[in-house]
Amino acid sequence: MAQMSSTRKKILIIGGGITGLSTAYFLQETIKKEGYPIDLCLLESSPRLGGKIVSERVDDFIIEGGPDSFITQKKGGMALIEALGLSDRLVQTHPVHKSVYILSMGKLVAMPKGFNLMVPGKLLPFALSPLISLPGKVRMGMDLFISKKSSIEDESIASFVRRRLGEEAVQLFAEPILAGIFAGDAEKLSMKAAFPQFAQLEHAHGSLIKGMLKRQSQSKKQGHPPPKWSLFVTLDEGLSSLVSALREKLDQVEIKTNCPVLSVSPQNSGYNVQTEDTHISADAIAITTPTYTAARWIEPWDHPLSQLLQEMTYVSTATVSLGFNRKNVQHPLNGFGFVVPRKEPSSMMASTWSSTKFPGRAPKDHVLIRVFMGGAHHPEVTEQDDADLISTVHKELKPILEINGEPVVARTFRWNKANPQYHVGHLDWVSNVEHETQKHPGFFLCGAPYRGVGIPDCVQQGKETSEKMLKSLRLQ
Numbered sequence: 001m002a003q004m005s006s007t008r009k010k011i012l013i014i015g016g017g018i019t020g021l022s023t024a025y026f027l028q029e030t031i032k033k034e035g036y037p038i039d040l041c042l043l044e045s046s047p048r049l050g051g052k053i054v055s056e057r058v059d060d061f062i063i064e065g066g067p068d069s070f071i072t073q074k075k076g077g078m079a080l081i082e083a084l085g086l087s088d089r090l091v092q093t094h095p096v097h098k099s100v101y102i103l104s105m106g107k108l109v110a111m112p113k114g115f116n117l118m119v120p121g122k123l124l125p126f127a128l129s130p131l132i133s134l135p136g137k138v139r140m141g142m143d144l145f146i147s148k149k150s151s152i153e154d155e156s157i158a159s160f161v162r163r164r165l166g167e168e169a170v171q172l173f174a175e176p177i178l179a180g181i182f183a184g185d186a187e188k189l190s191m192k193a194a195f196p197q198f199a200q201l202e203h204a205h206g207s208l209i210k211g212m213l214k215r216q217s218q219s220k221k222q223g224h225p226p227p228k229w230s231l232f233v234t235l236d237e238g239l240s241s242l243v244s245a246l247r248e249k250l251d252q253v254e255i256k257t258n259c260p261v262l263s264v265s266p267q268n269s270g271y272n273v274q275t276e277d278t279h280i281s282a283d284a285i286a287i288t289t290p291t292y293t294a295a296r297w298i299e300p301w302d303h304p305l306s307q308l309l310q311e312m313t314y315v316s317t318a319t320v321s322l323g324f325n326r327k328n329v330q331h332p333l334n335g336f337g338f339v340v341p342r343k344e345p346s347s348m349m350a351s352t353w354s355s356t357k358f359p360g361r362a363p364k365d366h367v368l369i370r371v372f373m374g375g376a377h378h379p380e381v382t383e384q385d386d387a388d389l390i391s392t393v394h395k396e397l398k399p400i401l402e403i404n405g406e407p408v409v410a411r412t413f414r415w416n417k418a419n420p421q422y423h424v425g426h427l428d429w430v431s432n433v434e435h436e437t438q439k440h441p442g443f444f445l446c447g448a449p450y451r452g453v454g455i456p457d458c459v460q461q462g463k464e465t466s467e468k469m470l471k472s473l474r475l476q
Contacts, residue, residue, distance in 0.1 A: 009036075009039070009284070010039045010040075010041065011041070012285045013040070013041070014261055014289060015042075015051070015287065016043075016048075017447070017458070018050070018242075019447040020288040020447075021049060021243065022080065022461075023462035023463075023465050024253045025080075025246055025250060028249075028251075030467075032252065038470075039254070041280060044258075045261065046257065046258070048257065049255070050240060052065070053067060053240060053242065055238025055240035055241070056238075058411060059363070060363035061321075061368050062362075063238075063409075064238060064354070065319060065411075065413030066413065066415065067239060067455060068239065068354065068358070068370070069093075070456055071232055073231065074452075076457065081242070089237070090233045091358050092229060093232050093233070094358070098336060099111065099335035100177075101335055102340075102341065103339070103340045103341065104341070111129075112126045116212055117173065118165065118173035119165075119198070119209060139167075142166070144210055146207070148206045154190050154425055156190065156191065157189045157190075158170050158179075159187075159191075160174075161178075164202065164207075171343060172341060176340055176349070178195060182419065182421060182422065182453065183349065188424065189421065189422055190422050190423060190426045193426035193427050194426075259276070260275065261275055261297065262274045264297040265301055270285075271284075271285045284442035284472055286445075287445050288462075290420070290449065291310070291445075295310045302436070302440070304436060305433070308429070309433065312421070313420070314418065315419045316414070317349075317372060317373065317374040318381070318412060318414045319371065319373070319413045319415075320389050321368060322370075322390070322393065322394060322410050323362060323366055324403065325365065325366060325405060326367050328406075329367055329403050329405075331401040333355075333367060335353065336352060337350065348396055351370065355367045373392075386412045390407070394410075433450070442473070444469060446461040446465045447461060
């Protein structure tokens, strides 16, 4: 194995969101284990760490401003939870009330049982569902007979779903559910980058429905035990507990908050970072900020890379959480929430019934409801002030959930240009960025704009980046 020089090195991480914190954590643990002579420093421009992860306790309501959970099927999140000793604080989703509803002509209609985002996994519930019209069901069923795409070119989510399942499936499922996860436009988002599992399903089985049914049949035959954890999990006091645990563990990392970076530039065999009150020299650097911020720093010394980073599109969103006395909400809230197709006259993208989805989110005899606003199709909504946003959400929820009282708690969070959009060709764009970045030894870009927006994706990127950074510092 190549040996590291005995000269002390410095690694700098810019950005204190989950990617930056994870990068710092994995670096620190390896440095401790191997005894590497490396100093670590993390810079965050805002007063707090965590990025879009923010939890608040308000009158015994636990309110999430950004993500409220993470998926357990991706290894990064659960592995970090276990490493931090937080497994006993995990909270699973409601074991019974798992339904997701779709707003259809002002009424909530449950998705058919067995649906995997957009693909029927059980034929009878699909056939009997009042959500999909008879012509729509016939067209979706034709997926069984349509040949798979011969080319390997990327295509949009809408194009893919329209080709396999028809226009009604685009409107009911692709746009509000698949594109909704990115707060984006299904006509622009990349299927391969955002939901590669469906492209793989078509490639392997020719038909999405056939592939889904075959997978479920094989799973039953093999007699797999039920998974230990639900598909989504959170922490008992909110996801900010993950940020706090990471912060506590980073005892060998110099962390500076309220420390905006003014410039980043190559210097000798490393990099110089200028802040408002000092400059820091580093042998290796990882930038985990939005691409438009990184592009500004890189422009003076690598125009092509800066231009590439500026190609990434972002949208703004807001979340509005409202707490009510249970008696003032007539709907049973027997599910995780609902999504809103574009054809509905609503400014909402979706709603999570937080107090049903996870226990302990609201005090006794109360409920907590969270609504997502803005995104690619309603950017103007996020320009409203807090009072107007709360009023808009309350007004729109009233007839849907039969609400006859005022909220006892209301909280808004805004995420300006915080949601990266994986448009068609995204994977090629990432490859181009990585190729250009490799021209600069010890320089790394990672985070939500690149290879996954979820918490497990960002944690995994942090782990992989930490390994690359240490490798870059070893003498050959």
